[in-house]
Amino acid sequence: MAGLACARTLSAAGLSVRVLEASDGVGGRVRSDVVDGFRLDRGFQILLTAYPELSRWFDMDDLQLRRFQAGATIWTGTRFTTIGDPLRSPRDLPSTITSSVGSLADKLRLLKLIASVRRGSVSQILRRSDMSTEAKIAQLGFSERFIKQFLQPLFSGIQLDPELEVSSRRFEVIFRMLSVGDSAVPAMGMGSLSELMANQLPAGVVQCNRKVAELDGTSVLLVDGERISSRVVVVATQGPTASDLLKLPDPGSRPVAAIWFDSSSDPLRNKKILLDGAQSGPMKNMAVLSEVAPEYAPAGRSLCVAAVPGPAALMPDLESSVRTQLKQWHPGSSSWETLRVDVIAHGQPLQLPPLDPRRTVRVGAGRYVCGDHRDTASLQGALFSGRRAAAAVLADLQDRSDS
Ligand SMILES: Cc1cc2nc3c(=O)[nH]c(=O)nc-3n(C[C@H](O)[C@H](O)[C@H](O)COP(=O)(O)OP(=O)(O)OC[C@H]3O[C@@H](n4cnc5c(N)ncnc54)[C@H](O)[C@@H]3O)c2cc1C
The missing domain is CATH 3.90.660.50 (Polyamine Oxidase; Chain A, domain 2)
Structure with a gap:
């Protein structure tokens, strides 16, 4: 949800965006599956x-x-x-x-x-x-x-x-x-939230089964060996993976x-x-x-x-x-x-006190991070953090073009 919120904000601002998703579908923790005709979310969520x-x-x-x-x-x-x-x-x-x-x-x-x-x-x-x-x-x-x-x-x-x-x-x-x-x-399952978010992005922006193995500056190396370079990289994974990729403290x-x-x-x-x-x-x-x-x-x-x-x-x-x-x-x-x-x-994430509900989304030149571990551990926090990361990207790109 954080990554989709970030991508939607950047795309709406006219930037060309690619979402690299490791798994076979969008939504991360917010997905639903149909099993024997029943709609099951991934864990009980409201x-x-x-x-x-x-x-x-x-x-x-x-x-x-x-x-x-x-x-x-x-x-x-x-x-x-x-x-x-x-x-x-x-x-x-x-x-x-x-x-x-x-x-x-x-x-x-x-x-x-x-x-x-x-x-x-x-x-x-x-x-x-x-x-x-x-x-x-x-x-x-x-x-x-x-x-x-x-x-x-x-x-x-x-x-x-x-x-x-x-x-x-x-x-x-x-x-x-x-x-x-x-x-x-939602009547169609919690996963419908993620699908509605993804459907607002231009076709082809979200690419599934594209797992990132490592980051080097603003280029990413995928597990299949492909390297993709970009002006900006936003890491929108769950906290422990973001901490591995960006060498940040693990939020637990x-x-x-x-x-x-x-x-x-x-x-x-x-x-x-x-x-x-x-x-x-x-x-x-x-x-x-x-x-x-x-x-x-x-x-x-x-x-x-x-x-x-x-x-x-x-x-x-x-x-x-x-x-x-x-x-x-x-x-x-x-x-x-x-x-x-x-x-x-x-x-x-653990969210122990003292909770900093607005942890920085800037982690180096051209590198940003979002996700529920940056704000509060919730859908609200994930969406908000995605928007915050996008705002930081846009402000920094604007500064670069001004200078
Ligand atoms: C069982 C359960 C119940 C919950 N209940 C509630 C609730 O009732 N209300 C509420 O508000 N919140 C609830 N939450 C929390 C909420 O679901 C999360 O805070 C929110 O979904 C986090 O979104 P996110 O975008 O930050 O991270 P995620 O949903 O974890 O998304 C991270 C994405 O990054 C992808 N990814 C990971 N590694 C890589 C990689 N190397 N390369 C490319 N992609 C990668 C993942 O596949 C995933 O799609 C619950 C969570 C769970 C698990």
């Missing part, structure tokens, strides 16, 4: 509709967004309970107040946090004092139980961070996005896994995110995607995805551990069929 970059790049109608219900359904160890967003869905007020998840004081603290993250601009939030998400949550006074049952499973899923060590700036920005917009998926990796189930044999019916508030296994959240976006499954069929963020994603018995966990939640899940297991070693 689009937060409040991301400011979205409206810059997309006609929102083209996305055909399918929205999750606000709030969450929480597994407490013996039953499910609901936390809603009474500000947006007043009918959730009674169930939220009476929910066994957290005390009334926790719910009031939640409202206070929502008010705080809605104040000021996003860039102001990104300049607030920084600490780990865990420290921030403790500072806000939430009870252990509320953290364990709600905040930890929710944010370990979004930040791929079961330890809640990610920057509190990032946490507060996500909280703002969650509280002012919706969580959604948060792994994540997703298990996709054909749950038609005994479907769940739920349009909210389901959270593991009982810490009953490696899965932290789950979604019944076909309830939210019927286009994700063949007619009359049901699709569930279970997400395992953090190091547990790499455990050898991942699928059996998740199935054991799921059986407590929904005994009928033992008849579900596994469609695919995605294990993604680099889900997001």
Whole structure:
């Protein structure tokens, strides 16, 4: 997404651009595949509709967004309970107040946090004092139980961070996005975002199966031995690869896994995110995607995805551990069929405090870098960083032609 955003900006400014993509399709971490008629993203992802970059790049109608219900359904160890967003869905007020998840004081603290993250601009939030998400949550006074049952499973899923060590700036920005917009998926899968981005580039600009092996100044050597020289090179790979190619510090990796189930044999019916508030296994959240976006499954069929963020994603018995966990939640899940297991070693960069949300995109004469590791680890951050890198290229080329 970062590379496509950069290429689109440069191409719109009249430059001749080539996108060299290592894999067989565009999108990087944001791709979808059709498996047995089901639409599977590469890992469980959601689009937060409040991301400011979205409206810059997309006609929102083209996305055909399918929205999750606000709030969450929480597994407490013996039953499910609901936390809603009474500000947006007043009918959730009674169930939220009476929910066994957290005390009334926790719910009031939640409202206070929502008010705080809605104040000021996003860039102001990104300049607030920084600490780990865990420290921030403790500072806000939430009870252990509320953290364990709600905040930890929710944010370990979004930040791929079961330890809640990610920057509190990032946490507060996500909280703002969650509280002012919706969580959604495009009807045709998250990968349709990447395809829509790529389709706006002139034909032939994006070249797949063209992996870059190394860089020398502003020329690149491809793994097939071809060398391509250019006035400018922008490296738009994931952080660890960018650090190899450009000799930059490695931004680190948060792994994540997703298990996709054909749950038609005994479907769940739920349009909210389901959270593991009982810490009953490696899965932290789950979604019944076909309830939210019927286009994700063949007619009359049901699709569930279970997400395992953090190091547990790499455990050898991942699928059996998740199935054991799921059986407590929904005994009928033992008849579900596994469609695919995605294990993604680099889900997001670490994003530890202090988080610099605008790391430089200039790395030497004619050399630039973009990607979620330059801004925030999200679609928003990737798109924004691509635009920033393109702006730096255009400004530097302008300076060169002026001098
Ligand atoms: C499972 C999962 C869930 C997520 N959930 C969310 C979410 O809910 N909301 C959200 O906002 N974000 C989420 N994210 C994060 C988000 O997907 C990323 O921040 C964003 O997609 C990063 O985009 P990018 O362009 O920076 O990098 P990438 O998508 O990694 O793109 C890098 C590209 O570079 C290519 N490449 C790599 N090496 C080479 C090479 N040597 N030569 C040529 N090409 C190369 C890759 O093939 C790839 O296409 C999630 C990520 C994962 C994995």
